Amino acid sequence: MGKKVQCDLCPTECVLEEYQVGGCRTRINKGGVLYSLVYGKPCAVAIDPIEKKPFFHFLPATRAFSIATAGCVLGCKFCQNWQISQAAPENTDTKTLLPDDVVRQAVFYGCRSITYTYTEPTVFYEYMYDTAVIARGRGIRNTMHSCGYIKERPLRGLCRYLDAADVDLKAFTEDFYSRICGGRLRPVLDSLVVLRAAGVWTEITNLLIPTLNDDMAKIREMCVWIVKNLGAGVPLHFSRFFPHYRLKDLPPTPVQTLTDARATAMEAGLQFVYIGNLRSDAENTPCPGCGRVIIERAGYEVKQNHLRGDACRFCGTKIPGVWN
């Protein structure tokens, strides 16, 4: 029997015996060497508006070539893509699409960016990394939607080619991460700090689940942490929960909870707080200087954009983001 190996990609740090597959279902020890099972094997490929990721301060109204493989480093009971995130790659319909081809297709379809999304991109790190290197060389931006559950070293390596990240900050308690997701909060917070320090444009998504993470005191604590450690200009998206996967017994998030959370976040000092999975004025970007709407959205569509360069057209206030 071969040697054991330890995966150093995510904080779970799986120690794998010969022929054992990691908790993410995508990495295997064969002959004392760790291999990825999902390189060049996406199970989801699509072209989406960048607003769907959601990125509201990154190349608005552009298209993102989006890819995912099977697998995840967490096991969230509310996962909205559990059919692929909680599946093994050998049990998933995949196609072969090597990094070169991903970039070529992104260029062909006029996408300004490639997004590594739907499942957790950490599980297809090598595939994402190689694609990102090629994309950077072709002038295509790289973005990911991630749970942020990745160790510092691989994240720093990726940051060299990553332009933006939307990180799911699922709650602000270790108890929630442990009971509902099978992970820990601390590494996610550390990842957010690393991303910000590395100059990667960062937005945060928080799915509000009734009774599990909708305590306003905790939401306030989370927002204060964001302002203090990442800055007031980091966009925060409160997303509406709908019953999924193993949390089908809970109702959708009440609209009042979402508006209360948004008010709490703005009181804590965050300048750009949005509500997702719900049509409302909270999809728009108001200027913190003059208060007028500078980007008006309806769902994933940008209706009006009043930015001139990176500033409000009406009052000249600079708006944080990557606008071109």
Add this chain to the structure above:
Amino acid sequence: MMHDTRKGRLLLTLTIALMVLVLAYTALTEFGIADMEGYIQRRLYYERSISGKGMDLHKAMHWRESP
């Protein structure tokens, strides 16, 4: 009809044989049968469900040998 001495010898032999078997089983369980069983299951799964389906392996980044 067996003599009592013969019966005693037979009982002793069977007892010793049973003890040896129990000790051997314990030793093997302790030092490898469980590992071997797990290894065979994993190997079979790999051959049938991963390699058997033609899935490629790509050397991973960020790992190390474990002591």
